[in-house]
Amino acid sequence: MNKVSRRQFIHRSGSAAAALAAVPAIIPARARGAGGSVAPANRITVGLIGRGCMGRGHLNRLLNDPDFEVLAVCDVDRTRCEEGKALVEKKYGAERPTGTYRGCAAYNDYREMLARDDLDAVVIATPDHWHAVQAMDAARAGKDIYCEKPVTLTIGEGRRLVEVVRRYDRVFQTGMQRHSNPVNQKVIEFIRKGGLGKIKAVFTHSTLLGAYLGGARFKPYRQGPLELEKLSLQMSALDIPMPAEPVPEGLDWDLWVGPAAPRPYNPCYHNNDPSTGVVPWNFCIDFGHGGLSNNAVHSFDIIQAALDVEAGGPVEILHPADSAFPTLTYRYANGTLLHILHTYQALPLYAPIAGKKQIAGMFGALFVGERGWIEAFAGTRLECQPKEVAGELGLGTPEVSEGMHNHYEDWIEAIRARRRPRCDVEYGHRAASVGHLGDIAFWVGRSLKWDPAKETFVGNEAANRYLMRTPRAPWGL
Numbered sequence: 001m002n003k004v005s006r007r008q009f010i011h012r013s014g015s016a017a018a019a020l021a022a023v024p025a026i027i028p029a030r031a032r033g034a035g036g037s038v039a040p041a042n043r044i045t046v047g048l049i050g051r052g053c054m055g056r057g058h059l060n061r062l063l064n065d066p067d068f069e070v071l072a073v074c075d076v077d078r079t080r081c082e083e084g085k086a087l088v089e090k091k092y093g094a095e096r097p098t099g100t101y102r103g104c105a106a107y108n109d110y111r112e113m114l115a116r117d118d119l120d121a122v123v124i125a126t127p128d129h130w131h132a133v134q135a136m137d138a139a140r141a142g143k144d145i146y147c148e149k150p151v152t153l154t155i156g157e158g159r160r161l162v163e164v165v166r167r168y169d170r171v172f173q174t175g176m177q178r179h180s181n182p183v184n185q186k187v188i189e190f191i192r193k194g195g196l197g198k199i200k201a202v203f204t205h206s207t208l209l210g211a212y213l214g215g216a217r218f219k220p221y222r223q224g225p226l227e228l229e230k231l232s233l234q235m236s237a238l239d240i241p242m243p244a245e246p247v248p249e250g251l252d253w254d255l256w257v258g259p260a261a262p263r264p265y266n267p268c269y270h271n272n273d274p275s276t277g278v279v280p281w282n283f284c285i286d287f288g289h290g291g292l293s294n295n296a297v298h299s300f301d302i303i304q305a306a307l308d309v310e311a312g313g314p315v316e317i318l319h320p321a322d323s324a325f326p327t328l329t330y331r332y333a334n335g336t337l338l339h340i341l342h343t344y345q346a347l348p349l350y351a352p353i354a355g356k357k358q359i360a361g362m363f364g365a366l367f368v369g370e371r372g373w374i375e376a377f378a379g380t381r382l383e384c385q386p387k388e389v390a391g392e393l394g395l396g397t398p399e400v401s402e403g404m405h406n407h408y409e410d411w412i413e414a415i416r417a418r419r420r421p422r423c424d425v426e427y428g429h430r431a432a433s434v435g436h437l438g439d440i441a442f443w444v445g446r447s448l449k450w451d452p453a454k455e456t457f458v459g460n461e462a463a464n465r466y467l468m469r470t471p472r473a474p475w476g477l
Contacts, residue, residue, distance in 0.1 A: 038066045044144075044415060045119050047072035049110045049134055050126035051080040053278045054148055054175075058123045059084055063091045067412050071119055074107040078250030079272055081106050108252055110134055114141040121171075121415065124148060127281050128288045129260040132157040133475050135172070135425075136164040144171040144415050146408075149301075150293040150432035151425065155455055156468030158429035158436075160477050165425045171414045173421040174428030176301040177407035178363060178377060184302055186393050187376045191306040195392060196369025198334075199307060201352060203366040204299040205341040205359055206328075206438075207291035209234045212283040217268050217276055235328065235342070236439040237283055237290040242266035259471035260286040292435035296340065298363040300434040301423070302377050306367065307336060310427055313434060313452035314338065317441040328438050340438065353385075440466045 046068050048059050055075070062068045070092075073084035088104035107113045114122070114137055121144040124134050132152040138145050145165070151174050152158040165172045178184055191199065210232030212218075221242065222228050231238060244264030247253045253265045263269075269281040282288030304310045314330035323329065326349050330338040339350060345358045352368045359366055361378025374384045384390055407422070414421035433455075440463050441448050449458040457463040471477060 040069070043067060043069040044121055044412065045069045045071050046121045046123060047074060047107075047113045047116075047119050048084065049074045049113065049122055049124045050130075051075045051077075051084040052125065052127075053274065055080075055084075055123075055125035058125050058146075059087065061408060062123065063088060065408065065412075070104060072105040072107060072113050072116070074110045074113045076108055076252040076255045077248075077270070077272065078108070081108065109255065111137065114138055114143060119143060121145065127256075127279070128153050128293065129286060130258055132161050132477065133259050133471065135161055136477060139165050139168040139170045139172075142168065142170075144411075146173045146175065146411055147428070148175040149428065150289070150297050150435060151428040152432055153289065153293075153436075154466070154468050155429075155433050155436050157477065158432060159455060162425050162429055169418075171411070171418065171421060172425040172428075173407070173411040173414065174423045174425070174431075175407075176298055176423045176428065176431065177405045178298055179301055179305065179423050180405035180407040180410055182405075183382065183395060184377055186395060187374060187382070188302060188306045190389075190393050191367055191369075191374070192308050195371070195389065196367060196374060197371040199336050199367055199369045201337045201339060201350070201368045202303055202307070203339050203341060203347060203350065203352065203359060203368075204296060204303065204364065205343060205346070206235060206296040207294075208232060208342055209236075209238070209283050209290055211291065212277075212280070215276070215280075217271075217273075217280070221268075234442070235291060235340075236442040237285040237288055237293075239285050240283060242268055242284075248272075257472075259475035261472060289435060289439050292340070292438045293432060295363065297431050297435050299365050299377065301427070301431040303338060303365050304431060304434070307332060309333075309452075310430055313430055313450065314437065315450055315452065317437045317448045317450060319441045319445065319447045321445060322447050328441065330434065330437070436466075 044067055046062055048055055048062065048070065051059060051073060059070070059073070062070050070088050073081055073088060075081040075084065085104045085106040093101050113119065122138050124131060124145065124147040126134060128150055131147055135145050135147045135151065152161060213228045213232045218228055226240060231240060243266060245266055247265045251270070256270060257263060263286060269284065269287065279288055279294050282290055282294050288294065309332060315333050316331040318325055318329040318331060320326055320328065325339065327342060327346065328340040341347060341359065347356060347358050352366070353373060359378065360375060360381065364375060364378030366375045367373060372385045372389060374382070374389065376382050382395065410422045437450060443466060444460070444463050448460055448463050451458055
């Protein structure tokens with residue numbers, strides 16, 4: 001397809017939004033296909049933006065759900081894009097009578113995909129620095145949105161994203177699927193209702209940059225001025241000047257960088273080797289924010305829900321350099337402390353529970369209240385004291401399966417009913433903000449006071465300068 005200019009894109013997006021606004025809000029059951037299947041005319045037409053590690057999983061999920069019809073795949077890497085297109089066509093071509101399937105479109109520029117008036121929704125699985133721009137463009141184009149976490153790279157982007165999604169009345173779900181786990185839902189409700197009494201402290205963990213910089217892909221750069229071993233002990237993303245290397249054939253590197261500050265291509269940011277992990281670029285301050293935004297945001301999501309502050313946030317960010325705590329700590333208005341541990345084994349630094357040395361599993365959280373404690377959200381076993389708490393939670397088993405959640409189903413139902421889903425845009429913004437606050441505390445090197453209502457730092461202009469970035473032209477918010 002020809003490139004779509006910014007003016008053409010905005011014009012088409014407005015037309016699409018107007019058309020979608022006229023569609024009935026709820027599709028009645030009789031309009032669905034027989035036997036519980038979905039009639040083709042009532043499927044949600046969707047396009048995928050970004051077919052990296054997470055995008056592959058999303059595409060597989062979409063292709064195997066009869067509620068969706070995948071019309072298009074977009075990626076600035078031609079190899080990834082063409083592979084995705086072929087997968088869609090193989091799946092649908094095998095299921096439909098010969099000659100009736102029209103094929104899947106493939107795009108390099110997501111704006112061309114958004115200009116289609118036959119597209120209901122998009123799934124955004126691009127690097128973090130693209131999330132806000134693409135999600136806002138999708139909202140303006142009249143598309144509903146599923147966007148990977150964290151929804152933005154800055155707090156200012158997050159507030160702007162909320163405003164745009166609300167203005168265009170879009171259904172927005174962010175990829176914090178653990179919130180839709182029924183066991184986690186019961187734990188959240190139990191804590192919110194005071195089942196443990198007042199919560200004194202919560203413990204979770206975040207990875208250090210060593211989780212990224214310690215990989216084999218960085219081996220060629222360990223000797224020299226980058227000091228990767230030293231940088232591996234940092235928690236927040238940094239400006240690490242990776243050397244320029246030739247751009248692979250088929251990769252539109254300028255479009256991959258997009259709204260971020262320009263950087264030369266290096267395979268540590270992007271390549272087609274699956275062993276590089278889910279977010280290989282996340283060590284770089286222009287593309288991601290390290291462990292707090294990548295891993296711990298899942299914990300922040302559920303922790304803030306359990307503390308009943310998911311529409312707000314902490315009031316202080318306590319840096320270990322000038323506070324009484326050995327690791328990054330957040331304080332909430334009611335006095336509850338949220339301690340971020342560097343590893344699973346760091347719990348003895350605080351010794352909140354006799355004999356307990358670590359938090360179980362990725363994204364786990366330990367709540368310590370007046371009555372006892374609960375360890376949950378790790379995707380393994382739920383543990384608690386006193387023992388009767390397990391019975392009060394009403395759980396048939398303490399086992400927690402990652403596959404128990406119904407996150408996509410919640411998004412589908414929200415689209416059909418025109419309601420807000422479980423992890424709406426404001427919710428995603430507030431969870432991401434906790435990570436951003438910690439990053440900013442590390443960047444300025446001191447503790448900070450935060451006003452969650454005004455979303456500004458109190459008495460620290462140096463910290464406030466990190467609240468927003470100016471996107472690289474021609475991209476804007």
